Amino acid sequence: MNATELWQRYQKWLYFQEGLGFYLDVSRMRFDDALIKELQPKFDKAFADMAELEKGAIANPDENRMVGHYWLRNPKLAPTPELEEDIIKTIEQIEVFAEKIHTGAIHPPKAPRFTDVISIGIGGSALGPEFVADALAPDFPNLAIHFIDNSDPAGIDRIMTQLRNRLASTIVIIISKSGGTPEPRNGMIEVKKVYAGQNLDFANYAIAITMPGSQLDELAKSENWLARFPMYDWVGGRTSELSAVGLVPAALQGIDIRAMLEGAKEMDEATRVADLKKNPAALLALSWYFAGNGKGEKDMVVLPYKDSLLLFSRYLQQLVMESLGKEKDLNGNVVHQGIAVYGNKGSTDQHAYVQQLRDGVANFFVTFIEVLEDRKTSSPEIEPGITSGDYLSGFIQGTRQALYENHRDSVTVTIPQVNPRTVGALIALYDRTVGFYGNLVNVNAYHQPGVEAGKKAAAVIIDLQKRVMEVLQNEKIALSLEAIAQKAGASDQIEAIYKIVRHLHTNQRGIVVQGNFGEPSSLTISAN
Amino acid sequence: MNATELWQRYQKWLYFQEGLGFYLDVSRMRFDDALIKELQPKFDKAFADMAELEKGAIANPDENRMVGHYWLRNPKLAPTPELEEDIIKTIEQIEVFAEKIHTGAIHPPKAPRFTDVISIGIGGSALGPEFVADALAPDFPNLAIHFIDNSDPAGIDRIMTQLRNRLASTIVIIISKSGGTPEPRNGMIEVKKVYAGQNLDFANYAIAITMPGSQLDELAKSENWLARFPMYDWVGGRTSELSAVGLVPAALQGIDIRAMLEGAKEMDEATRVADLKKNPAALLALSWYFAGNGKGEKDMVVLPYKDSLLLFSRYLQQLVMESLGKEKDLNGNVVHQGIAVYGNKGSTDQHAYVQQLRDGVANFFVTFIEVLEDRKTSSPEIEPGITSGDYLSGFIQGTRQALYENHRDSVTVTIPQVNPRTVGALIALYDRTVGFYGNLVNVNAYHQPGVEAGKKAAAVIIDLQKRVMEVLQNEKIALSLEAIAQKAGASDQIEAIYKIVRHLHTNQRGIVVQGNFGEPSSLTISAN
Numbered sequence A, B: 001m002n003a004t005e006l007w008q009r010y011q012k013w014l015y016f017q018e019g020l021g022f023y024l025d026v027s028r029m030r031f032d033d034a035l036i037k038e039l040q041p042k043f044d045k046a047f048a049d050m051a052e053l054e055k056g057a058i059a060n061p062d063e064n065r066m067v068g069h070y071w072l073r074n075p076k077l078a079p080t081p082e083l084e085e086d087i088i089k090t091i092e093q094i095e096v097f098a099e100k101i102h103t104g105a106i107h108p109p110k111a112p113r114f115t116d117v118i119s120i121g122i123g124g125s126a127l128g129p130e131f132v133a134d135a136l137a138p139d140f141p142n143l144a145i146h147f148i149d150n151s152d153p154a155g156i157d158r159i160m161t162q163l164r165n166r167l168a169s170t171i172v173i174i175i176s177k178s179g180g181t182p183e184p185r186n187g188m189i190e191v192k193k194v195y196a197g198q199n200l201d202f203a204n205y206a207i208a209i210t211m212p213g214s215q216l217d218e219l220a221k222s223e224n225w226l227a228r229f230p231m232y233d234w235v236g237g238r239t240s241e242l243s244a245v246g247l248v249p250a251a252l253q254g255i256d257i258r259a260m261l262e263g264a265k266e267m268d269e270a271t272r273v274a275d276l277k278k279n280p281a282a283l284l285a286l287s288w289y290f291a292g293n294g295k296g297e298k299d300m301v302v303l304p305y306k307d308s309l310l311l312f313s314r315y316l317q318q319l320v321m322e323s324l325g326k327e328k329d330l331n332g333n334v335v336h337q338g339i340a341v342y343g344n345k346g347s348t349d350q351h352a353y354v355q356q357l358r359d360g361v362a363n364f365f366v367t368f369i370e371v372l373e374d375r376k377t378s379s380p381e382i383e384p385g386i387t388s389g390d391y392l393s394g395f396i397q398g399t400r401q402a403l404y405e406n407h408r409d410s411v412t413v414t415i416p417q418v419n420p421r422t423v424g425a426l427i428a429l430y431d432r433t434v435g436f437y438g439n440l441v442n443v444n445a446y447h448q449p450g451v452e453a454g455k456k457a458a459a460v461i462i463d464l465q466k467r468v469m470e471v472l473q474n475e476k477i478a479l480s481l482e483a484i485a486q487k488a489g490a491s492d493q494i495e496a497i498y499k500i501v502r503h504l505h506t507n508q509r510g511i512v513v514q515g516n517f518g519e520p521s522s523l524t525i526s527a528n
Helices: A003-013 A033-054 A069-073 A081-103 A127-136 A153-162 A182-197 A215-222 A244-253 A257-270 A280-292 A312-324 A354-359 A388-405 A420-440 A449-474 A481-487 A491-506 B003-013 B033-054 B069-073 B081-103 B127-136 B153-162 B182-197 B215-223 B244-253 B257-270 B280-292 B312-324 B354-359 B388-405 B420-440 B449-474 B481-487 B491-506
Strands: A015-017 A022-025 A116-120 A144-148 A170-175 A206-210 A227-230 A299-304 A364-371 A410-415 A511-514 A524-527 B015-017 B022-025 B116-120 B144-148 B170-175 B206-210 B227-230 B299-304 B364-371 B410-415 B511-514 B524-527
Touching (some): A003 B491, A015 A257, A033 A069, A033 A280, A081 A227, A081 A244, A116 A244, A127 A244, A144 A244, A153 B388, A206 A244, A257 A280, A280 A364, A299 A312, A312 A420, A312 B354, A354 B312, A364 A388, A388 A410, A388 B182, A388 B491, A410 A420, A449 B354, A491 A511, A491 B003, A491 B388, B015 B257, B033 B069, B033 B280, B069 B257, B069 B420, B081 B244, B116 B182, B144 B153, B153 B182, B170 B182, B206 B244, B215 B227, B244 B257, B257 B420, B280 B364, B280 B420, B299 B312, B312 B420, B449 B481, B449 B491
Parallel strands (some): A206 A227, A299 A364, A364 A410, B116 B144, B170 B206, B364 B410
Antiparallel strands (some): A015 A022, A511 A524
């Protein structure tokens, strides 16, 4: 395509939403009109199904659930007055609570103000809050936020050590839908002990964000925690950033949550338009479909040219891969769907892996994210007439152009600034795109059977560890791995037992090991 | 394969390096003996070529350069006594310098001690130092480190605002091989202005890490900066973590750089063994080759189950993708090689994209990184006999097992702790693996032609911007994009000009625009 044709194509496909100052350019995805024609009936179905979903249809059939994250930013859409009121009330409560924390109306027993927040959650209860904190927190936030998003003892220690002198003014938020997910539960138990070690009553510092009536909710109620906010049955973890899950941490940091909700609402409206060319989420879903042949054959590389959007790709990894990465379609056919997502930021990544994107294996398409505003103030000149922001702008243009010349496709999302409204809009844009794409390829984008399976697989190992310790404590003599396996009724699990032993031994957990760990058959193990 | 066969395979292939307490398990890569036999001659060649490389052969023919990063951790290997002495002397100088900074023997004009470091660099001058800081910095480091690794004005502002009250005790390291890479140069110029704005003489705070005789080196010399340390012609950016590039920031934070070098040296020795089964880098290269059919057909997902190793995958993205992502092989054939790398950490990612890894598109293999030590102290029990570290250990085992059952391959790297020695060893392991794999697939793993091309593409846009501004300043009337393009002699660049105009307009850079940005043909532009 020559320069004139390309410019025509650019203008033909350019999407602009004036209210948000949002642009989407799909001109460098080399789909043709035949594909549009082929997909039109699928999009018509997707638009219709999405309308049903928004009205409260059971869009997650496996779990028999409604999918209601769109109601969070426009409560009038909620299918019942009770739900509508509940959403409105929760947002108000969050704002009132954050205000009281900021003014000191609510303060810790031994300090005039809270200074820090520890947010304990994993997956959808961490990736959104982490992304938003990095994108939007003020330079000097009302409360500084710290995340415990794993079951790593050393990781927990790092946070707790750094906060040890401010623990008496540190809020802890526990985010867990059921309250039963091991990582946040482990984090909570460990953190609680640290508070107890400083003679601080945890209940005075703790907030629960969970399903009303859950194990965690009951605990928080019975111990009279500082506050409780609801997670809803009809909001999935990866679409929960604009529920209490994301809004509570954001509000505590001093981020304008109403503006986030407003931006998402505006984008929801833009992506409700039942016309492919006038709907940015549909255009994105079309691009994904084209890139990967509707089968995820190409990875999605996400490159925001803005430091503060660094964590957007991690947020999208969950949203896209957990939603779309499914074994079966809705008819039960084995399809092994999904789209792999990775990326950090430009131009930094140009000095990392863009070498491969330009020249190497062509197994990807790029999503450039461009931010028009360089900074809040005017920029110094780096050379006559040129600023560092001009360079950043030159890098995104240059790389997009160079990739295109090497037959690598890309889409470009452009926003005027990184602010609560545009971040809300980006979240909403991808919520809807994933919904459309899931519909196009006929998968349930709202469940995650593999995550449950992962939890079960870990529980099997924990159980095996208990049996191994029982065997060792009951026997007086040193045993080989094989003998332990046999006595534990787990002869097909010798390797798992070897690893359990290696881990227990390293952490001095009451076993004595003789032999060489490099030769598992040489080992004998006893309790000490 | 039944449990007994699998356990046999595990033991057969288990690699153990006792000095480092390092394990590598490739038993879950389902290669067979036929592949080993087929690759044996290639490995023999790789071992021989690597020996030549270590002796100073021109292993990077395009750039006519030696490849000497192995000498950094064992200077005796350097091909001349001068190089050997230079390496030894530099390490000593770094230690002496860091010691003087820590004791206050060298201190800023208006404070008794330096408190912070800003490290300005990109690509290989950022990813290693960032990874190492996150992995190894003490909870309360001698100096707290902050990174400027981009040309993003808002990103620079964030760091400089947060440091504004400590600037008088903040060191700035500029890391740039040539001194000409735009991002660090832009960062330096901007940061220098901020120092000047506080009436601080930048030279009293600045350190240069660059090639002796470079533009940056000359500047630092002429302005009499605090210190200068050398980058070598024969060390590539992505393998420079154990040169001054990584050692200076590490030493300033109080990280034991001798232990890092020692760990790397031990791993270098282990990966020098010319026997596939006794060489962990060769086993890894074999695994990569098997997974992607020697063509990068599978992505490499890197999952360290340890918070402090979060940035290892970003480090590896550059090392692997910039080294292997090449258009042509060494014979000039077009091959489009490479291996895509992504990942963050487990178990966190199990609640993000592991859903897709288990059930979805099977376009990857996993590298699990296991750390045996949970934490420095003993752990509280989460439930009887079980700690949060046991859960983490259960998650890695459970996920590896579940992936295997779904026919997804994985390798597992196990280290006893995250400490300077093991981190040095991990760096060295992957340096060598990339070298072997590059040899197996016959690409130059030591150049990066696409990065240069990217810089040029951006320079074209910067130049175009200057011409556009000239046109606007010379004309009295408002012009359409087309007219500007014509007058700037860039009729095939209307789209680029549209974007330049949009960016300039947003940042109030002296142009007036009429019309609707959503319809580029409606726009008229004039200088104001």
